[in-house]
Structures are given as structure tokens and as C-alpha cells.
Amino acid sequence: MGTLDWIAKWADYTPNKVAVTSFDSEEKYTYKDLDAYANKLVEKFESFGLQEGDRIAVLAEHSLHYIVLFCACQRSGMILVPLNYRLSLSDLQALIVDCNPSLLLFSETQKEKLEELAIPLPKTIHLDVIKYYYKNDVVVKSKTYHIKEKNPIFIFYTSGTTAKPKGVIYTNGMMFWNSLNTSMQLGITFRDSTINTLPPYHTSGWNIFITPLLHKGAHIGMVEKFDSERVLCLLELYETTLFMALPTMLGMMQKTEVFKRVNLEKLRFIISGGETVSSSLLKHWKQEKNITIRPGYGLTEAGPSITSLHHEAVMSKSGSIGKPNFYLKTKIVTASGKRARVNEVGELCIKGNIVTPGYWNNSVETKSKIKNNWLYTGDLVVKDKDGFLYLKGRKDDMYISGGENIHPQEITSKLLMCNSVLKAAVLSVSDPVWGQCGVAFVVVKEGKNLNDILAFVKDNLVSFKRPKHIILLEDIPLTSVGKISRKKLLACYKVYKDNLKS
Structure with missing residues (x-):
């Protein structure tokens, strides 16, 4: 060089x-x-x-x-x-x-x-x-x-x-x-x-x-x-x-x-x-x-700079993080260690x-x-038939509820499609019945309420993917670099849970 x-x-x-x-x-x-x-x-x-x-x-x-x-x-x-x-x-x-x-x-x-x-x-x-x-x-x-x-x-x-x-x-x-x-x-x-x-x-x-x-x-x-x-x-x-x-x-x-x-x-x-x-x-x-x-x-x-969505594909591949950039190799590996098939969730691996x-x-x-x-x-992705990648969340974030694998990113993306939702984030917590369950943190638009969210969830998510708890917040807390803060959200959940007990 x-x-x-x-x-x-x-x-x-x-x-x-x-x-x-x-x-x-x-x-x-x-x-x-x-x-x-x-x-x-x-x-x-x-x-x-x-x-x-x-x-x-x-x-x-x-x-x-x-x-x-x-x-x-x-x-x-x-x-x-x-x-x-x-x-x-x-x-x-x-x-x-x-x-x-x-x-x-x-x-x-x-x-x-x-x-x-x-x-x-x-x-x-x-x-x-x-x-x-x-x-x-x-x-x-x-x-x-x-x-x-x-x-x-x-x-x-x-x-x-x-x-x-x-x-x-x-x-x-x-x-x-x-x-x-x-x-x-x-x-x-x-x-x-x-x-x-x-x-x-x-x-x-x-x-x-x-x-x-x-x-x-x-x-x-x-x-x-x-x-x-x-x-x-x-x-x-x-x-x-x-x-x-x-x-x-x-x-x-x-x-x-x-x-x-x-x-x-x-x-x-x-x-x-x-x-x-x-x-x-x-x-x-x-x-x-x-x-x-x-x-x-x-x-x-x-x-x-790992992946990029080309400007000509931004609207047709909405939600995608694009394709891998030059001078690097990628592979997607399933939990069993095999290469993932098209539209199969796996961990993104990078070499270069x-x-x-x-x-x-x-x-x-x-x-x-x-x-x-x-x-x-540690990031889970899927690749579609055209080679475009989509994030499905962190490997550590995926949870199993009632024997079903659930990706919080998928639930978050679905909630953001609701006309009543301004912002959303989903985490998993331990559950005495199902092992783990989902908790949704939602910021609603003006004039909307929890009932609007519950109705949307019932109509758009199968039962096992529905968050067990939905917590309304004034805003989603962020880290110092602008990412969603899981620590602060879990603290919000603790307050919510303590209020339920009282």
C-alpha cells in the first residue's frame, strides 16, 4: 500500500x-x-x-x-x-x-x-x-x-x-x-x-x-x-x-x-x-x-461503511440496509452454523x-x-431474492416465547406502520408462563391513545407475536450517539411493573 x-x-x-x-x-x-x-x-x-x-x-x-x-x-x-x-x-x-x-x-x-x-x-x-x-x-x-x-x-x-x-x-x-x-x-x-x-x-x-x-x-x-x-x-x-x-x-x-x-x-x-x-x-x-x-x-x-442502499432502490426496497460495499466479504449464518437461505434469518458475518x-x-x-x-x-439479517439485506435486530435481542422465535425489530417495524404511532421500540423480558415476552414502548400521535394501539396489534400481529405489555411514553430514550437506550427502557419497564404491583 x-x-x-x-x-x-x-x-x-x-x-x-x-x-x-x-x-x-x-x-x-x-x-x-x-x-x-x-x-x-x-x-x-x-x-x-x-x-x-x-x-x-x-x-x-x-x-x-x-x-x-x-x-x-x-x-x-x-x-x-x-x-x-x-x-x-x-x-x-x-x-x-x-x-x-x-x-x-x-x-x-x-x-x-x-x-x-x-x-x-x-x-x-x-x-x-x-x-x-x-x-x-x-x-x-x-x-x-x-x-x-x-x-x-x-x-x-x-x-x-x-x-x-x-x-x-x-x-x-x-x-x-x-x-x-x-x-x-x-x-x-x-x-x-x-x-x-x-x-x-x-x-x-x-x-x-x-x-x-x-x-x-x-x-x-x-x-x-x-x-x-x-x-x-x-x-x-x-x-x-x-x-x-x-x-x-x-x-x-x-x-x-x-x-x-x-x-x-x-x-x-x-x-x-x-x-x-x-x-x-x-x-x-x-x-x-x-x-x-x-x-x-x-x-x-x-x-x-459495510452496506449501502443505492439511491435508485431506496423506494422499491424500503426498509433495506442495501447490499455489501466493496472490499469486504459477508455471510449469513444460522443458529445451527449453516449458511442461511434466501429470506432465512441468520447472523451477519464480515471479513476483510x-x-x-x-x-x-x-x-x-x-x-x-x-x-x-x-x-x-451479533446482528440478525435476512437476504431477499435480489440480494438486498434487511436487519431483524440483535442476536441477543431475539427471544423465545412459548417455543416461538420472535425478533423485536419485526414487531417494532409493524408498530411503526400504525397511523397512531409516532415512535416505537420493543424489548423482551422474563415471563413466568412463557419464559419470555415482549414489551412495546410507544409514543402515540396527538389525540391517540392505548386503545388505538391495542386494536392495531390485534388486527396485524398473530397472537404469539403480540407484546404482552404496551407502555406509552412521551419519548423513546436514546444513548449519547442517538441509538435507542435499552437500559433506560428497562428502567421504564421496572417502574411500570412496580406500579402494577401497587
Whole structure:
């Protein structure tokens, strides 16, 4: 493989092209700036005694600083560990202990949380200070850096919606092949641009668009926090061509007054995933703005660009996550270990250079998930006769009630077809009679009630698939990356159950 130092290449080819813009600080860095600033930062880190393999943890929002840090870590062989600043103190402490960083960087907004941590900390530096390092210090000598394909560039901690977060090792090689997958499916060029609203502690905040666009010499706009009206205005003002948003975010955007007014004719595609992209969401953006939302699938342990639904098939294959992207292999394995037939449910397995080498400090979990170079994702899918994939939920989520296998995702999708339902999620809980049963959490539309849902369920679901309990909520709780929080839903169920007893 050739050089992985994309920033150095673009600094040579198009030095004055603006690479990143902060819409919060209004700063702009060209590719030449990124190249020079990263070199200065590497030298400063080496003066601290840091070396290849050391971890640099960061407790901060996404910013231009992060992009420079990324470039510096690539060149030095150090590992960038973006910490989830929305975690509780105890969870945050556990991550810091696990990755054992040699340096911890923080932003002003996270300073108070950092001071409350009750564990020994490594050397800590404010992000404003490192900005001084790379913008003002003088480099004594130039140096050529060789970026190694197998070197980790990130450790991403999984969200831990059901268990303890695991540190996923993300290498330079994974990033390269993911960038190719993303670029080929969307036709990305140096003329493209995006606005990143996703957090830095999740792979999507780096590897959906930031690293692929840096690879292509394109432009990246940055905002620290998602604001639906502001983002819509920025998309129009800067004639953005590509955008990534979770379904929840897109729903918030389309409800604003700004949505009706903005001109988004330059926006070629919106990429979405993380949760089911409803057909109503797809239709609304297409009808109102003539914009195609392309659903896809990915996970922290691979890619994350694994599958994509081509824009020409979005409406005809509604509900699908598309087909596998380039440079990877997939197979669907049933519970018995056999290859699944057409329309037969099985676990999606992935093989290729986009798969993680494993979990940080967790060889047991690595061996349980990666077998003979195949990553067993834990996600259940089916493939139709045309080769399109459909998610059926997590393997751990499937439950057996009265001897029948039931997939919560199937029940959720059915509930979302009800005209009275705004949002829905289904989980399983233990049941003294059936072993397990389903619990549906539903947000109803204005003027609707539980009786409307019960009538729909009776008419549209066979008896064994009907949720035993239906709980009405004001909203479906989400994790910090916008996925449905099973922990919070189970807490809601506990309150519901306690109220039944009383």
C-alpha cells in the first residue's frame, strides 16, 4: 500500500485548499495548515517523552483541534482515544483506567468534570494550550513520517447499551479501506463537502465522512452541537453536497419552519442509519426537498461503511440496509452454523481489511467475536431474492416465547406502520408462563391513545407475536450517539411493573 499520509499529499497538491472550517470559532485550516500544525504537535508530544503506541485520551467536543490531533497521532504512531463526555463519572473513570493514557487533553466545557474524577490522572493539558503549541512553537528540523498500516489510530469505546463498553481498536488500514468503500459508493471527489454534527467518541464522527473526505482532499465543516435549524441554514449557505444524520436528527430537522424555506439543491445524498430509517422519512425528504436519504449499516468493529442502499432502490426496497460495499466479504449464518437461505434469518458475518484486530485489553471478547478472520456481528439479517439485506435486530435481542422465535425489530417495524404511532421500540423480558415476552414502548400521535394501539396489534400481529405489555411514553430514550437506550427502557419497564404491583 502507498502512503497513508493523505494530509501531506494534499498539502503538496492543493496547499491553499480549505480542509476544515469551524462554524463555532469561525477558524479555517488549509491542507498546508493541517500539515504544518500536525508536524509541530508531533515534535511537542515527543518532547514530552511520548512515543509510538502511547494513548492520548481526549475529553472534548469535536473541533479543528481534534483534526490536528488525528494527523499528529497518525504520524507518530500514537493512539487517539476520544472519550464520551456524556458518560457518568464512574463510567468515564473506567474508560480512562482501561486505556491507561499517557496524556489527557480536555476542553473548557469539560474542565469541571475532569476535576471531579477520583482516579490518578496522567499529564493533562487544555486544548487551548495545545493550539498554542502547534500554532506558535518553532520546528527545529523537518522529519518524514512513515504511517504504518497495522498501527492503531483510534480506540473507540462501544456505547455499552447492554453491557460494559469495550475498546475497539481501529487501525490505519481499516480507515484506508473504509474510505475507499465510502468514496466508491457515493462517488466522492475533492469538490465535495460535508458538515459534521456527530460526536468524536463514535466511529461515525470520524469515519462516515471526515476521514474519507480528507482522503479525497475535500472540505469538512464542523459544529460542536447539533441544532436542527442552524444546520439546515449552514447546509444551504455552504452548498453542502453530503450529509450524515441519524433518523432522529432528520425528523427534528423536517419539523422546523426553516426546513420549508431552505434551498438544498446542492445536497446530493443524506446518509442515515443507527436505527431503522422509516419509509415516511424517506418519502418526506424526497417529496419536499427532492433529496434521497440512503440508509446503510455499519458498526464500530468494522468499517463503519459495510452496506449501502443505492439511491435508485431506496423506494422499491424500503426498509433495506442495501447490499455489501466493496472490499469486504459477508455471510449469513444460522443458529445451527449453516449458511442461511434466501429470506432465512441468520447472523451477519464480515471479513476483510475493514475488520478490527480486536478489543483493547480484552482477548476473551476478541476471540468470541472474531473466528477464522470472520467478525460475528451479533446482528440478525435476512437476504431477499435480489440480494438486498434487511436487519431483524440483535442476536441477543431475539427471544423465545412459548417455543416461538420472535425478533423485536419485526414487531417494532409493524408498530411503526400504525397511523397512531409516532415512535416505537420493543424489548423482551422474563415471563413466568412463557419464559419470555415482549414489551412495546410507544409514543402515540396527538389525540391517540392505548386503545388505538391495542386494536392495531390485534388486527396485524398473530397472537404469539403480540407484546404482552404496551407502555406509552412521551419519548423513546436514546444513548449519547442517538441509538435507542435499552437500559433506560428497562428502567421504564421496572417502574411500570412496580406500579402494577401497587
